[in-house]
Amino acid sequence: MAEEHRLITKQFREAGYTPDLDCYLRHGGYDTLRRALRVTPEQLRNEVGVSGLRGRGGAGFSCGLKWSLVDRRSGKPIYLVCNADESEPGTFKDRQIIHLDPHQLIEGMILACYANDVHLAFIYIRGEFAEGARILNLALTEARAKGFLGKGILGGTYDLDIHVHRGAGAYICGEETGLLESLEGKRPYPRVKPPYYPAVLGLYQCPTIVNNVETLCAVKHVLAMGGTEYAKLGRPNNTGTRLVCLSGHVQQPGYFEIEVGAVTFRDLIFDPAFGGGLREDRTLKAIIPGGASAKVFRADEKVTLGGPGLEGAGPKRKVDVLDLPYDFTTLTAAGSMSGSGGIIVLDDSTDIVAALANLSEFFAHESCGQCTPCREGSLWMAKILRRLGSGQGRAGDADQLLHIADNIPGGRTICAFGEACSWPVQSFVGKFKAEFETKEAGV
């Protein structure tokens, strides 16, 4: 029987745990910080490198590598920004941390800041999280009052302050360079890379680290247990634990913390410790494995893994989708991604065209509109799908959708939203083409 492995969620899911500082301190809060301040920033960065921690915001980029790319010779200040924009449909993990254990995030941020010589950091929180922003501000006030933040932290020489900045309600503010523009008070148009890599030309054109809420909490645990110990969790290149958000047609939707790669989709959907199975008399139709932008899997799909040159170690073999272990490399090798950890389960009651229409509507609404393929393509796809879904289908619609979706991703756009809006279309239409073609007849 599969089970959760709670690290980040361990304490705050205990009965009676409250988000205030006293409770956090009673549970050993800020002890890691106390110890970390006695070693050098380089040592801390090294621990994070050794831990193999990968970012939990969506791209799964190595945290240690990201930190190592920071330009430390520019003479400019280095900033750290916590990405709390959590807007990917199907994703609702960061908000749990913020609401239930804000000090864990703050401690993780202080550690990451100290490790990177950062003296000013921001939490960019999505505008809709008004309550989350209130809780964070309260927690920051508590932390300042107790000397965990401000000048001379814990009586030492290290200074740091953290500010909360609320977005105004746009998914694109989660894209790190769009986020930085927004934080600077501008329209959140993602920046062109090169040259605007945050590690070199980030916030106010200074070197900047952008990390996800969960990543920064994981940093705390890496430093608490040591990089080597942390790396023992999970699998090579897929270390530690991560939060998954299970939604859709399961008995027990919710968030769970798993050891990366230790559970499969079958476990996540059917095991009583997780989803607890589908609704009565329903069969599984599809799984969106990593937030709305991840390519969908058909329930009956067989995925080729392994073999020379292919990721997902081991000999070449065909694997049932349900037997795929939930980790970064396997899902990438399987042609999709674990993305933000948002798993959306669709059973046989789902109208696949309507489901895709819903997602595409979201992306058409959220495209920032800066670059041509995404701006025009995202709305075009949504319009066709709207039409298809309302009995106005026309011959060739499915192929037209694929044609559009093929012309957006792959480096043709400024940011990865191009992929985010076209991958669902490519995979839904590609894998359920018959259902789209049926609707072409206008039914």
Next chain:
Amino acid sequence: MSSTTPSQTTAADTLTVRVNGREVVVPRTMPEAVSGKAVPTTMIQACEAAGVTVPHYCYHPKLPVAGNCRMCLVEFGTPALGPDRQPLLNPDGSPVIRQSPRPAIACATPVSPGMEIYTDTDGVHAMRRAVMEFLLINHPLDCPICDQAGECKLQEYALDHGQAASGFDEVKVHKPKTVDLGPRILLDAERCILCSRCIRFTRDIARDDALGIINRGSYNTIAAYPGRQFDNNYTLNTADLCPVGALTSKDFRFRMRVWFLKESKSLCAGCGTGCNLLVGSRENRIHRFTPRQNDAVNSCWMCDEGRLNYRWVGRGDRLKSPLNRRSGATEWGTVLDETADLLRNASRGSVAVIGSARATCEELFLLKKLCQHLGARSDCVPREGEADGLLVSDDRNPNSHGARLTGVCFTEIGINLPYLANDIEAGKIRTLLVLGEDLTKPELELPTDLLGRLENLIVGDILPNPTVDQAHIVLPGCAHLEKRGTFINVNGRVQRFFKAVEPPGQAMPETGWLGGLLERLTGEAPARSAEALFNQLAEATPALKGLTWAALGDQGVTVEV
């Protein structure tokens, strides 16, 4: 608006790349468009150096890079490195090139040594076709009534990179079609391709952060900031920069199909900067000015005031016929004979000349000859304003250096005017020749009845004014748009301009009647053509030594002034 001169380059400053197989050596860095800071050379610049044009909408060499249109996507490869970080070599010794799996935008991607750029592959053509399709699906296709038609990048690239059929079968996005952005600019938001050139221009070049984008995604719309007008003195440049017909000049809108316009190279005479421009005219009527690129002078821009300063050229009340009010003669031969007689009979020292620093070098050259022959003292009229730190100069005369170099006035233009006025009042100067200036303008602070004291007032001008009204002899001249000549700008840039339209009636270039007078007075006919006159002037003037009309070219030459 700074000019940049490429400095001496050495091998270490350059790198070699291949564009479609052809090797080209480019500098490692180039000056950034606005700041002038050295930044890595980009693919589009390397392609340009290789003579390969990469289609583009948002990129403009004089604006910061935006990278949003995606029209310039290219494929590329870089030399593969071995574990020792040394380039891997093919059996024939050539470097192994690792093709990038992703394309790159040529306008923003730096080149690196040994890079290979491909602009002509199936993949690149497919990407361009896709961008064209995306740009056109919501486009109104107003071409038949669109002012941009004929000089529209959307039309041009649709021809080069587009496809005949459209797969778009939905309702288009509709947006406002006549948005009043400011006093001189209208926006048709449906035609806008959101390239942000206009925003970048007004923010980074005109330094007036007036425009932005509202809404999201396909509904994005250009707008002036709430409560703000797009009304700086450079707004019309955005109508030029706009690659489509989204921003139009209220002045030019619906006036003329651009393909009917004859284009003549000229200059703006509005101030001492001398912005280079193209005159668009048809059937002897000027319809617009557009800036002509000259990095030593005006880059690609000009101010709105200068651009709109042409309507008067076609005014109905232009002076069209020479006139001797005393004899009633209205024919050039007679009027010039009578004028020459008058000057010949004037006693030495009783003639003075007031020229204009709006006159051409060639005219001033002849005027000076006339002064010398008559022993007449001379000066010109100063025109001062405030400099705006961009293009507009505090000297509102286009040719102050010309007036100084020819000796028609002293270093400080107008310094002689009070003395000349005194001598007129004292009755010492009894004959005055005025070229292109109204001496009754209050800012000159000359006595109001001054001209009435003269025995002979000879005035060459273009439009009626109180000085012309009082003249005994009126000699109608040409706007600089009706003739050829040179101006020397505030920085010593000697620049030529050409005739765009014919003068009205009997009006003739001032060199014509000045030459006619000189011939009558000296018995020798001076050269009449601007070329010959400029060459003689250059010969006679140390600061212009060695220059010829031909050597000035279309961009002019800077001299020490």
